[in-house]
Amino acid sequence: MTAPSLTSDSLGWRFDHSYARLPAPFFRQVAPTPVREPRMVIFNGPLASHLGLDAALADRADLFSGNALPTNAEPLAQAYAGHQYAHFTMLGDGRAILLGEQITPQGLRFDVQLKGPGLTPFSRRGDGRAALGPMLREYIISEAMHALGIPTTRSLAVVATGETVYRQEPLPGAVLTRIAASHIRVGTFEWAAARGEVELLRALTDYTLGRHFAERASADNPALALLEAVVERQASLIAQWMHVGFIHGVMNTDNMALSGETIDYGPCAFMDAYDPETVFSSIDQHGRYAYGQQAHIAQWNLARFAEALLPLLDADEERSIEVANEAVRAFQPQFQEHWLAGMRSKLGLFNAEPEDTDLMQGLLEWMRATSADYTLTFRRLSTEALPADPELQPWQQQWTARRGRQPQTLAESAALMRRSNPAVIPRNHQVEAALQAASERADLAPLHRLLEVLARPFDDSPAHLDYAQPPAPGGCSYRTFCGT
Ligand code: AMP
Ligand code: MG
Secondary structure (H helix, E strand, C coil), X not given: CCCCCCCCCCCCCCEECCHHHCCHHHEEECCCCCCCCCEEEEECHHHHHHHCCCHHHHHCHHHHHCCCCCCCCCCEEECCEEEECCEEEECCCCCEEEEEEEECCCCCEEEEEEECECCCCCCCCCCCEEEHHHHHHHHHHHHHHHHCCCCECEEEEEEEXXXXXXXXXXXXXEEEEEEECCCCEHHHHHHHHHHCCHHHHHHHHHHHHHHHCHHHCCCCCHHHHHHHHHXXXXXXXXXXXXXXXXECCCCCHHHCECCCCECCCCCXXXXXXXXXXXXXXXXXXXXXXXXXXXXXXXXHHHHHHHHHHHHHHCCCHHHHHHHHHHHHHCHHHHHHHHHHHHHHHHCCCCCCCCCHXXXXXXXXXXXXXXXXXXXXXXXXXXXXCCCCCCCCXXXXXXXXXXXXXXXXXXXXXXXXXXXXXXXXXXXXHHHHHHHHHHHHHCCCHHHHHHHHHHCCCCCCCHHHHHHHCCCCCCCCCCCECCCC
């Protein structure tokens, strides 16, 4: 999609509204509900600058709470559906409002969305609001993911509302400004399919291709081109999550963005001790969204996406199903390839050998058996700081021999490892400590310090040492709650 020639206002706002040019059922126009006492908690200066926005916006809590609107904003809530824990539901932005698409000085297009701005026609029984802790949590984790080089929505600002929201307890309210390549989800297509109007599906397919996969927009079979492109991006994305120990926590189809960005940071967290069964979300009692399940679930979600596209894939229904199955099946080998490539870098390997998968499994099995910290193990392997363990010795010999069989030197291999294995991830105990200080004592210093460290995850300067440590033993019964 080409950027229109729009002029920006004095604060740098330069909005287009391509989503609002989709057929009317895709959205509802709705204004944010003003809040009592908006106060800027955190503003992302570097991101603002990337978007072409003026630094003076750091003082404009009115604009990031929805009390006032930027020039040319046309607020709307998007319609979508979703499989939540495998159950299909019609949803929509119940507590989010899109202000518009900011066209950056480089001509890129980003959704600017308020999360927690009050009721919309899709709020159902919810209050349309968000609490400060979870919005700061999304800010921290999304910015950490960005610094790790993983595709993600980003966070421009968090404003406290001066109002109370009621979850299990009264909490301070907040509005997050989320920046995304788009908010088109698997669930957006499921919504269009559920309406049973093939013209809606077609419009959304063309729109999504044009917005995210322009190079495929003239494909003979646009729906298939889109399906294949989305499969590829998800295979790459999920592999990247696995490489850093990220657990999304609520991979419902409404939380899978077709752009290939990580979206909807709710009960997500990074794993400390390696265990594929790790689950943090308090409501995920059967481990549906456990660390080791994520590739399987992504493929399940892609199958729902393919189902939604069936009416467009082929005029013949059976042929349509065949084509869909084939496209979805491609996920697994693609994921495996991305996973292997990333794991090779994590182990300092530049080339491929057939036994590499076994080599990786050997290390992972040792990590699981000893409850080794996932991040620290790789980092210590990179810096030759892993304490000696006789159980791991045979593996280490195998690995050393393997590194010796490539043309690169050990120093080159170690350098590759140091840029592939983060020293610092957003550790749950550090995130919680920063949120508590911000939420309960209005002390923002720990939050700023944490964000500074997470912005340079591959640095292991001594000043970062505290942040690299896993929680104290017994401190791993961490739970995140979905009442966000
Ligand atoms: P999530 O679990 O955040 O992905 O949200 C799932 C659905 O519930 C989406 O349609 C949200 O818009 C909606 N939702 C979540 N929290 C609220 C809330 N406090 N008020 C209204 N809708 C909500
Ligand atoms: Mg969601």
